Amino acid sequence: MTAPKFTTLGCRLNAYETEAMKEMSREAGLEGAVVVNTCAVTSEAVRKARQEIRRLRRENPDARLVVTGCAAQTEPETFAAMEEVDAVIGNTEKMNPATWMGLAADFTGETERVRVDDIMSATETAGHLIDGFGTRSRAYVQVQNGCDHRCTFCIIPYGRGNSRSVPAGVVVDQIKRLVQRGYNEVVLTGVDLTSWGADLPGAPRLGDLVMRILKLTDVPRLRISSIDSIEVDDALMQAIATETRLMPHLHLSLQHGDDLILKRMKRRHLRDDAIAFVEKARRLRPDMTFGADIIAGFPTETEAHFENSLRLVEECDLTWLHVFPYSPRPGTPAARMPQVDGRAIKSRAARLREAGETRVARHLAAQVGRAHRVLMENPRMGRTEQFTEVEFATDQPEGRIVSATITGHAGSRLVA
Structure with a gap:
């Protein structure tokens, strides 16, 4: 069996919570699942979620497919009705380690429904805290x-x-x-x-x-x-x-x-x-x-x-x-x-x-001709303090903040 595959749609908060779900599913021993963390900010976001679910099912025909996130919370019936989906869990459940323990212990294959009003209670805060994610920087x-x-x-x-x-x-x-x-x-x-x-x-x-x-x-x-x-x-x-x-x-x-x-x-x-x-x-x-x-x-x-x-x-x-x-x-x-x-x-x-x-x-x-302190996200690309991308001609130490003079720009990036 293999570790679960996660797909994140939407905002940085969703991306953060995906990292927490990865950690909880790993601790629970969940295997062979595909998890889609959806966004509900627009109807187009929901449409893309459905499209992504169908694509993932075609690519993973034997996997258990779990849908969660804001779209799953606001309109669970939409996803519960999809034949590609095995389980639908809400935003509260996805941040609860017991959910992942339950899926690992007994994945019945029957689609689970959540109530639209079953939202994280006001006594909870950020749920499962993690020690960061993203680049090494x-x-x-x-x-x-x-x-x-x-x-x-x-x-x-x-x-x-x-x-x-x-x-x-x-x-x-x-x-x-x-x-x-x-x-x-x-x-x-x-x-x-x-x-x-x-x-x-x-x-x-x-x-x-x-x-x-x-x-x-x-x-x-x-x-x-x-x-x-x-x-x-x-x-x-x-x-x-x-x-x-x-x-x-x-x-x-x-x-x-x-x-x-x-x-x-x-x-x-x-x-x-x-x-x-x-x-x-x-x-x-x-x-x-x-x-x-x-x-x-x-x-x-x-x-x-x-x-x-x-x-x-x-x-x-x-x-x-x-x-x-x-x-x-x-x-x-x-x-x-x-x-x-x-x-x-x-x-x-x-x-x-x-x-x-x-x-x-x-x-x-x-910015051309100006000096910037750039946080390197990979050996050839980093961001200024104003969050502008900077492309380098030579490798720089990943994760470090380097000083650079901007020599030009190409597309939406600066060149140093």
């Missing part, structure tokens, strides 16, 4: 899960539950272990990262956690994944201004550039809030770069609404865009709103991506 640490907010387009809270936080002491201890193992960069991850601490005694904020990590550990580089800028606290702004080990790159959950659409999305910020945050952060840290999530074609979006999103890319000087063509998720309020024509959605998404490519090209050109 960068590790990801899950510090938060779930979301208390209910944006009208988002299905994720139904798959992840309410927000809950990993205590700061646990996070610090984990990062200390990662540093001892040689990791030079740690990335803090979560579903709604800026809500970290709200459920903990004293209600600390994300900035408090960041400052504590930097004070109590020797981690060379600390990076923050996607944040909601309207929730950024004073301590985090202080860290941006004073802590050089906090990387000058922030990915913002902006979603749109028009105030009316933001209200219909039930977002907590307005256009001017986003612009003001970016301007303040860049005053504090001039080398800061920004990425952002933006949805194209949200219900009721007119061309004028969309143009505000396009202008926001320029006004916020956004370098790295994640563009999402809107797709309705059953059960969300936005799915019941008047929908935008699919051809218009596709066209607007393409225009946003083109704007993003222009911003990337401008950023790359501005």
Whole structure:
């Protein structure tokens, strides 16, 4: 028999949890299984999950095929009905060692169903903690899960539950272990990262956690994944201004550039809030770069609404865009709103991506001749503090931070 094969779809948090599942399945002695950790962020993500399951079944006709993740949590019936699937487990179960022990001990072959409301309880935090994953240079640490907010387009809270936080002491201890193992960069991850601490005694904020990590550990580089800028606290702004080990790159959950659409999305910020945050952060840290999530074609979006999103890319000087063509998720309020024509959605998404490519090209050109400290992910490729890829002509020590002068750029990478 062979060790289970894992396929991860979706976000970094899913990737983190896949590593935990690998560890639990190995400890349980599970063999001969294929596990798909799904994403539910869009209907396209669910479609791709079904497509991937069918492909994996064709390639592994005799394996037991297990489906888990957010799509399995929000619509278990979809996957339980697939003849290729042997078991469906929810987000709570996948982080429970007993689940993997049970599968290893007695895999009956009968598809197991989970209830849609069977979500990780509020008393649990990040579930099974692991000592990092990814390259030998960068590790990801899950510090938060779930979301208390209910944006009208988002299905994720139904798959992840309410927000809950990993205590700061646990996070610090984990990062200390990662540093001892040689990791030079740690990335803090979560579903709604800026809500970290709200459920903990004293209600600390994300900035408090960041400052504590930097004070109590020797981690060379600390990076923050996607944040909601309207929730950024004073301590985090202080860290941006004073802590050089906090990387000058922030990915913002902006979603749109028009105030009316933001209200219909039930977002907590307005256009001017986003612009003001970016301007303040860049005053504090001039080398800061920004990425952002933006949805194209949200219900009721007119061309004028969309143009505000396009202008926001320029006004916020956004370098790295994640563009999402809107797709309705059953059960969300936005799915019941008047929908935008699919051809218009596709066209607007393409225009946003083109704007993003222009911003990337401008950023790359501005780096030529500059010196950067690059974290090497493999012998020929690393990333700057702003998370820009750098390609080297000669081998560099993997996992090390090296100094380099940028000589040019090719595609979406710098050349050193």
